[in-house]
Amino acid sequence: MNALLPPLRPSEAALAYHARTKHSLKGYAAGPETLDWDTQPNPFRDYEGAPRTALPLAAEALGVSFPQMVSGGVAPAPVDLAGVALLLELSFGLAAWKQLGPDRWALRCNPSSGNLHPTEAYVIAGGIAGLADGVHHYVSRDHVLEHRFAPPGPDVVAVASASGFAIENRFGPAGGAPSLFLALSSIHWREAWKYGERAFRYCQLDLGHALAGVRYAAACLGWTVHLVEATSADIARRVGLDRDGDFAGAEREDPDILIALAPAGGDLPALPPVAFGGRWMGRANVLDRHPLYRWPVIDQVSLATHRARAVAGDAVSAPALPARAVVGDAPAASVILGRRSAQRFTAKGSAMPREVFLGLVDALLPRDGAPFDASGFEARVHPLLFVHRVEGLAPGLYALPRRAGVTADLKAALRSDFTWETPEGVPEHLPIYRLVETDCRGIARTVSCHQAIASDSSFALAMLAEFEPLVSADPWRYRQLHWEAGMIGQSLYLEAEAAGFRGTGIGCFFDDDLHQLMGLEGAAFQSIYHFTVGRAAVDDRITTEPAYPGRGA
Structure with missing residues (x-):
């Protein structure tokens, strides 16, 4: 269980570690x-x-x-x-x-x-x-x-x-x-x-x-x-x-x-x-x-995966996207300090308004602003969305390619029977595609280590990273790809909080079982993070106290 990987080149060690630490329906990582x-x-x-x-x-x-x-x-x-x-x-x-x-x-x-x-x-x-x-x-x-x-x-x-x-x-x-x-x-x-x-x-x-x-x-x-x-x-x-x-x-x-x-x-x-x-x-x-x-x-x-050379990142040019129309006037500090990870969701009555969902998805595009301009790299992580309860949007599996030019690669890598339809009424700049219309609550729950938070929510997502070619060329990118996924998660946390919903990151998922369902072969794309957003069920037994009691400004 505790044995080291055999002597490998850094890129091989990173890829071997990733393979070794996958969860599956047959067993969990050590x-x-x-x-x-x-x-x-x-x-x-x-x-x-x-x-x-x-x-x-x-x-x-x-x-x-x-x-x-x-x-x-x-x-x-x-x-x-x-x-x-x-x-x-x-x-x-x-x-x-x-x-x-x-x-x-x-x-x-x-x-x-x-x-x-x-x-x-x-x-x-x-x-x-x-x-x-x-x-x-x-x-x-x-x-x-x-x-x-x-x-x-x-x-x-x-x-x-x-x-x-x-x-x-x-x-x-x-x-x-x-x-x-x-x-x-x-x-x-x-x-x-x-x-x-x-x-x-x-x-x-x-x-x-x-x-x-x-x-x-x-x-x-x-x-x-x-x-x-x-x-x-x-x-x-x-x-x-x-x-x-x-x-x-x-x-x-x-x-x-x-x-x-x-x-x-x-x-x-x-x-x-x-x-x-x-x-x-x-x-x-x-x-x-x-x-x-x-x-x-x-x-x-x-x-x-230590960074051995101080080399420049990608030549990032933010796509020409329209400014976001952010609804509401909640204080930024109250959203940041009020953010919580939902422990469970109220499945009944948890439908999310369509405009809220599209706003959350729009916030994940890599604009020239907070938070994604801090990345320094082109977008390489692309969500697959399990839509469960969004008003005016058919339940099913959707894709959000976040980098121009990657859509063709995703189409070639994923199942050939996915439809890649643009839902009616979606803003022209928002590259969201419906892959299949279906009730995917059971799938989302199963691949997320059987966790109900992935199925009781308004929607859940799996983040697919452009993986093996990048990590093979520079093992440090193994870290950086996870950072990008975490940045997507943080955006969802705050955007959901501001809209009256809650999010939760899901690190436990069955890697290759998801890949198999999606038709993915090899390691060109890998799922590296899951997330879910919905109406949080609050546990009234838990009391809340100030962060710094007794201290003023």
Whole structure:
């Protein structure tokens, strides 16, 4: 069960891991045989000994509506401590505490498989009013920043050069615009504790949700988000994830994403040099003192899919799409903080108005705006939609090709008897096709590990990724494809919430059984994430408490 993959090239290791961790009707991917929830790993990482900066809470006072956020019509806010605090509050902060009997748990703005939250966030700050230069770790439990690295003095920093060491300007830009970056990492053990070998997939999906969450939060501030082309080793070095002594006995973090942020219309900040002087502070806490299992294949696929070269992404050109007509004026913060993962749906009376459904689907197209302009890559993930209860739309299986030119490939790959009809009255720019008209509730439930949330909803979907050619050419794209799927999921979460519905991500599905039903052969396309949207059934036994009780703005 715990054996490593045989020695393989990185691309082969990524593809072999994906095949190895598929669920099927005949059996599930390797995972723990039992769970003791009393010994669940600590859901919060912190660094003992690192100085802390308390952040203000400002989301409730934010005067930005959901339509303004998604349309990009927000005037840029200053890049200062208040802006950084609001960015973190809306992307990684707590949304509430929940309690059922003796059990109490936190909900966060960024959703996570099993509410396990493997994603950690680091701020790289330079010249930001109210915030010391250097590297900071965000602790969502307390809404504070821990100062992990302070550069050597206010004016100079030692950096590597071809001839040894050179002296350059301070960590942040001297006398110029402030410099703000976010680095995201994953603690794989948080997911593996519950999900075993398949956990690496879930960590990557969580990162996609987090990236979209950052983009939405930045849009509330009138900021842009750009994915920096940095190697995994460079990200680790910049935020101290390669410092063995700081993680002695503690679970390590895997470097994932580096993000540059700046006011819309302004220049992106220059990446500061990697400092070799200065002072590192704090030691990582141990999250699980008595792990019962080891899943070495996760470390192997992680290493195989590290970004080895800082190469540019696709030459992305947003298609000429009409502006979205977003209905309502709900505050953006209330949608973000109010987002919940539905645990079950009320099948009776859960019909979704046609215009709501088309609006949700339209939101998944890769426009030049939040969240998909943060991806840096052409759309390569295409939903198959199991429509159950949408007014004025026949139940059945539908497809949404999100990249121009991929429709022909999908037609060739999927079953030959699919009809590919455009439903009547669908906007011309919306490439949604009906493949077959049928009651597909049973199919959706079965392929989603027999979960009723896939059949009791208004609609469910399976996200097909353009897969083997991309991963074979660059194993790092295995991660990036999951990020794109997670971004689609985050869009559905917020769009559904704003429309009075709820969504739920589904990481458990029978991979090849779905592929067989769809007529897919080989690995040119693979389903990498499922999702479902409907009317949530609320459990009144669970009480809700404030995210940060006793703390004002």
